[in-house]
Amino acid sequence: MSLTQAFWAIIRRDLLLAFRRRAEMANPLLFFVMVVTLFPLAVGAQPNLLQTMAPGVIWVSALLAALLSLDGLFRSDFEDGSLEQLLLSPHSLSILVLGKIVAHWLVTGLPLLLIAPLLALFLGLPERAMPTLWLTLILATPVLSLIGAIGVALTVGLRRGGMILSLLVLPLYIPVLIFASNAVDRAASGLPVTAQINILLSMFLLSLVLTPLPTAAALKMSVN
Amino acid sequence: MEHLPQIKLEVADLSCSRDDRLLFSGLNFSLSPGQVLLLEGSNGSGKTTLLRVLCGFREADDGQIFWSGQPITESTFFADTAYVGHADGTKKELTVAENLRFALALSRSGKYSIEAALEKVQLAGYDDNLVQTLSAGQKRRVSLARLLITDKILWILDEPFTSLDRQGITLIENLIYEHVKQGGMVILTSHHDLSLPQMNLQRIHLDSCH
Numbered sequence: 001m002s003l004t005q006a007f008w009a010i011i012r013r014d015l016l017l018a019f020r021r022r023a024e025m026a027n028p029l030l031f032f033v034m035v036v037t038l039f040p041l042a043v044g045a046q047p048n049l050l051q052t053m054a055p056g057v058i059w060v061s062a063l064l065a066a067l068l069s070l071d072g073l074f075r076s077d078f079e080d081g082s083l084e085q086l087l088l089s090p091h092s093l094s095i096l097v098l099g100k101i102v103a104h105w106l107v108t109g110l111p112l113l114l115i116a117p118l119l120a121l122f123l124g125l126p127e128r129a130m131p132t133l134w135l136t137l138i139l140a141t142p143v144l145s146l147i148g149a150i151g152v153a154l155t156v157g158l159r160r161g162g163m164i165l166s167l168l169v170l171p172l173y174i175p176v177l178i179f180a181s182n183a184v185d186r187a188a189s190g191l192p193v194t195a196q197i198n199i200l201l202s203m204f205l206l207s208l209v210l211t212p213l214p215t216a217a218a219l220k221m222s223v224n
Numbered sequence: 225m226e227h228l229p230q231i232k233l234e235v236a237d238l239s240c241s242r243d244d245r246l247l248f249s250g251l252n253f254s255l256s257p258g259q260v261l262l263l264e265g266s267n268g269s270g271k272t273t274l275l276r277v278l279c280g281f282r283e284a285d286d287g288q289i290f291w292s293g294q295p296i297t298e299s300t301f302f303a304d305t306a307y308v309g310h311a312d313g314t315k316k317e318l319t320v321a322e323n324l325r326f327a328l329a330l331s332r333s334g335k336y337s338i339e340a341a342l343e344k345v346q347l348a349g350y351d352d353n354l355v356q357t358l359s360a361g362q363k364r365r366v367s368l369a370r371l372l373i374t375d376k377i378l379w380i381l382d383e384p385f386t387s388l389d390r391q392g393i394t395l396i397e398n399l400i401y402e403h404v405k406q407g408g409m410v411i412l413t414s415h416h417d418l419s420l421p422q423m424n425l426q427r428i429h430l431d432s433c434h
Contacts, residue, residue, distance in 0.1 A: 009329030013318070020317040081311025088279060089330040090303035224282040 006091045007099045014103030017076075028069035029111045035061040036119045047124050054123035055133070055184035062112050062137065063173055066144040067166060069108040073100065073149060074156045074219065083223055094212035097219065101149050101212070109141035125188060132187035132197075136180040139200040146207040147172045153218035176203060231292050231304075231377060232256050233409065238287030240273055247273055248430050251287070257377070257407040260400060260423055262414065265430030271413040272310070274430065275382050278411065279307050303331070306376035308384060312367045316356035320347065320366055323355060327370045334375035341372040345395065360387040368399065379403060381412040 018025045039057050040050055077083040077100075086096055113134070120133055151169040155161030183196035232254060239249030247270030255261050263271045277284045280296065291301035314323045324338045342348050345365040355363060364387055371379055379400075385393050393416065400410050404423060418425075 006329050009326055013315070013322070013326045016322065017315060017317055076315075079311070080315065081309055081313035082315060084279070084281065084307060084309060084311070085313040085327065085330065087281065088302055088305060088307055090300075091330065220281075 003091050003095055006089065007095055010086075010096055010099035011103045011106075014100055015106060018103070018107040024072070025107055028065040028108050029115065031068055032061050032065040032112055033115065033119065035064065036123070040123070051124040051126070051188075054120055054125040055129070055181045055188065057123060058116055058120055058125075058133070059136075059177055059181040059184070062116065062141065063144065063177055065112060066108065066141065066148065067169065067173070069104070070145075070148040070152050070165065070169070071162060073104050073145075073152045074222075075152075078156045078222065083219065087220065087223060093216040093219065097149065097153075097215050098212040101145050101215075104149075105142050105145040109137075109145055112141060113137045125184070128190060129184055129188040132193050133184050135197060136183050136200060139197070139204045140176045140180045143176050143200075143203050143207045144173060146211040147176075149215045150211055150218060153215045153222060155222075156219070157222035157224075176200070179203075232290075233378060234290040234293075235278075236288045236290070238274075238277070238284050238289065240270060240277060240282075240284050242270070242273060249286070251428075251430075253426065253428060255378075255409050255411065255426070257409055258404055258424055259409055259426060260404055261409075261411045261426045261428065262418065263411065263428050263430060264413075269430040271430055272382055275307070275309070275380050275411065275413065278380055279305065301378075304377040305380060306371050306374060306378070307380045307382075308367045308371065309382045310386075312355075312363045313370070314355045314363060314366050317354065319352050319354055320358070320369075321351035323366060324369060324373055328373055332375040334373050336372040338369075338373055341369040344372060344399075345369045346391070361389060361392055364388055365392065365395075368396065371399070371403075377407070378409045378411070381410065383413055383415070385414055385416045 036057060039053070043049060043053070074083065077086070087093060089096065116133060116137055117130055120130065125133065148169050151165050151172075154168065155165045158164065179196045179199050183193040183200070186193050186196070234254040236252055238251040240247050251274070253261065263274060265271050273282070276282050278289065280302065289296045291299040291304070296302075315326075318326070320342065321338060324341070328338070336344065338351070339348070342351060345368050347362060347365050347369065350358070350362070355366060358366070364384070368384070381396075384396050388396065397418065400412075401423060404410060
């Protein structure tokens, strides 16, 4: 079959798998909600403080939730031999890998997108910052999945890769964190955010084009 | 299956070591349509490693592999090769039919439909069962069904008889026989004494390849 069909087949399969393992898949989302809701309890009832912290809190939690969900990206495929079958497929591995990343984002990034405005409201983020929060999440959560995929592909063959994965991936997440939370922060104060959004957009486009290739190469190394 | 007669797998002077231990060196063989290659050797002699080198999963230290006269990375080798390894390559949360449909999406479809293949491996009626509910032998049969629904010339089978009953073993022997008769090639490792009568069988003993 054609590459396009294989690409869609892999997305469909991973979504179906996520649905069959929904308890496991809900974990990162639950983590996100818990961290954000614990902040007001720990900080105390100080609406102004919470309001100032809101962009940072939401973005740090989103980033950690993404990191938490990463390990599942290739783990089961590696263990049950599906990865070997993907490698043997005549299709380009980077496109198949991109399919897996898209499915991963749909399962872990999209729910964050839907629930984040609710939590932002809960922290008292001004309404005028909401569109910007959404925009940063739409642009930057895929970047987290795409960059994370390289890290997972490199560490999937290690027995305890979790620690190395965080060390590898977190430094690469930091620019995303800085520009995204800064954009929301500025939007909350009514300042223009075009520059930050443009930078996030370019990060998204760059990682979309540049990450599948090294991810595929790293997977080939891990299967070795 | 109408494959061109010049299709041929050639391995030249292949050597591979693992953790500073030489597994095999100076390995030469060639395989033409209609032939079966049986790899023998004691545990740890490098049978699986050789198969994984052939699949392109790991690099050999030295030597070359050609498919129809071209290095495998520049040929249609990967489109023509199927691998059944220790891991089944099936998703346990998906049904048998879903797993096979996905395998089909990754390659050319062969002459068996999914139902026909399941019937052939004696799993008819199991299409909607989750793979995790199957026994080890039945999972193995699912991965064999994958060979039937896709159109591959070279089958690389690593210990295909593991966890199969006597009926299953006869089944695989028949499948291999049929595949080879239609111009396919098979490379396999096994500890079983294969009956495989009237077949063009090559044996390589890896312990003696140093």
